[in-house]
Structure formats: C-alpha cells, structure tokens
Amino acid sequence: MAKDGTLLMPNSWSDYTDKAIQGDQVAGVMNGNWIIPTIEKVEANSGKWEITTMPTLSGEEGYASNGGASLYITSNCSNxxxxxxxxxxxxxxxxxxxxxxxxxxxxxxxxxxxxxxxxxxxxxxxxxxxxxxxxxxxxxTHVQIVEQSDYHYSARNYVGTAIVNIINGADTMEALQEAEDQLNFEMGN
Structure with a gap:
C-alpha cells in the first residue's frame, strides 16, 4: 500500500496533520478520538468525514485503543x-x-x-x-484488553522502524529479527 500510494506515511507530525488530515491527500485516518479537533479545523471538509471501525484482513469489524486517561491515587495521599x-x-x-x-x-x-x-x-x-x-x-466496548509493559512503546518503535525498512527493500525476516534483537537488548535479555 505504501508503494502504490494507497497508504501515506508522513515523515513528521506536521506532514501528518497539515498535508494529510487537513489537506486533500487522504480518504481516512486510523487514529484516536483526540484527532477530531484537528480534522474539524478544515471547514470545507465538513460532512466528508465519519467515524467507523478499522479495516481488518479478515473483513470483520476492527477495534483498537492505545490507552487514554487514567485516574490514580498517589502514595502520598493522606486520605x-x-x-x-x-x-x-x-x-x-x-x-x-x-x-x-x-x-x-x-x-x-x-x-x-x-x-x-x-x-x-x-x-x-x-x-x-x-x-x-x-x-x-x-x-x-469491543476493544480487547491488552496487557502492556514498560517496553510497549519501545516495541512499537522497533516494529515501526522494521516496517519502514521492509517497505524500503529490507528482507522481512531480517528486519523483524533486528527489531526483536533491539527490544531484547533494551530489556536486558
């Protein structure tokens, strides 16, 4: 999809918001609901957007979440x-x-x-x-619970780098092994 231009892979946050979401280069985005105000900045696109489930390879409805707000009571709370x-x-x-x-x-x-x-x-x-x-x-309500560790974002970054490397011609298994090796090194394994 990246090679044929179906999937836009912005190089920066500015590329993502200014060119993709607020421009006319995309038919949709996969993002959390916090992106709504950015989408709404382009008044000319009013009526052209809808919220829907994510596409899946199986054709079933797809649901995902990458966290959100949490409420905590800290250890220094007196009551x-x-x-x-x-x-x-x-x-x-x-x-x-x-x-x-x-x-x-x-x-x-x-x-x-x-x-x-x-x-x-x-x-x-x-x-x-x-x-x-x-x-x-x-x-x-349909999002499956995913247990995350302290290495969640590191793993995501390593896999993201592997994907970009694969798109640019790297061997798939070698790129994924490199991501795994980097994560294992960070984790001390």
Missing amino acids: VDLAKDFLAYTFGGSTVTYDNALKDGGVISTYAPAGETDVYNEGVEYFNNQPIYADIVEMG
Missing part, C-alpha cells in the same frame, strides 16, 4: 478512602461529569454509561450529524 470515594462519585458513578467534560472541554470518555446520555447521542454536524461520541463509546 486514600476519601480519594477513592471522590473518584467513585465523580467519575465512577455519574454520567453528569462526562457530559460536562464533553460539553465544556471537549473531553471524550469511553465510559460505557456515558454513551447512553443525550449529550453523547447528539449528532455532530461536521460528521454528517453522526452521534460520533456515542459511537466511539460503543466501539470502545
């Missing part, structure tokens, strides 16, 4: 029980917090009950009045 109660009340027991975060700050949650609210189910004009926020929440 852990109160902090737990606060988080449970504000983020764990009420969709009002999520509605307000979306309306007032553009913060999108994948908290499943939020996807049922009127705020999340409002259509977004830019996306053909698709209720994108409810759709994002619903899609998030």
Whole structure:
C-alpha cells in the first residue's frame, strides 16, 4: 500500500496533520478520538468525514485503543478512602461529569454509561450529524484488553522502524529479527 500510494506515511507530525488530515491527500485516518479537533479545523471538509471501525484482513469489524486517561491515587495521599470515594462519585458513578467534560472541554470518555446520555447521542454536524461520541463509546466496548509493559512503546518503535525498512527493500525476516534483537537488548535479555 505504501508503494502504490494507497497508504501515506508522513515523515513528521506536521506532514501528518497539515498535508494529510487537513489537506486533500487522504480518504481516512486510523487514529484516536483526540484527532477530531484537528480534522474539524478544515471547514470545507465538513460532512466528508465519519467515524467507523478499522479495516481488518479478515473483513470483520476492527477495534483498537492505545490507552487514554487514567485516574490514580498517589502514595502520598493522606486520605486514600476519601480519594477513592471522590473518584467513585465523580467519575465512577455519574454520567453528569462526562457530559460536562464533553460539553465544556471537549473531553471524550469511553465510559460505557456515558454513551447512553443525550449529550453523547447528539449528532455532530461536521460528521454528517453522526452521534460520533456515542459511537466511539460503543466501539470502545469491543476493544480487547491488552496487557502492556514498560517496553510497549519501545516495541512499537522497533516494529515501526522494521516496517519502514521492509517497505524500503529490507528482507522481512531480517528486519523483524533486528527489531526483536533491539527490544531484547533494551530489556536486558
């Protein structure tokens, strides 16, 4: 796909946002929901975008996530029980917090009950009045749990480099072995 121009592989964040997302070179992007404000900057593209699942080789619906926000109580907290109660009340027991975060700050949650609210189910004009926020929440319920380690991003970078090297003519097995060797070295194996 990269060789025939079907897949655009930008060289930088600027290439990705300025030329791809905000330009006219792509038919879609695979990204998290945080990219929505960048897409919406091009008013001329209003009505040309929709949120959907990812393509898969099997033809089934594809779902993915690479993290998001987490709430933590640190070890220096002087009242852990109160902090737990606060988080449970504000983020764990009420969709009002999520509605307000979306309306007032553009913060999108994948908290499943939020996807049922009127705020999340409002259509977004830019996306053909698709209720994108409810759709994002619903899609998030299908994402498989992936255990990550401290080496997650390193592994991702090594595999990404291998892919670019393969596209540029490197032997597939050699490039993947190099990625594995680099990760094992970093991990101390």
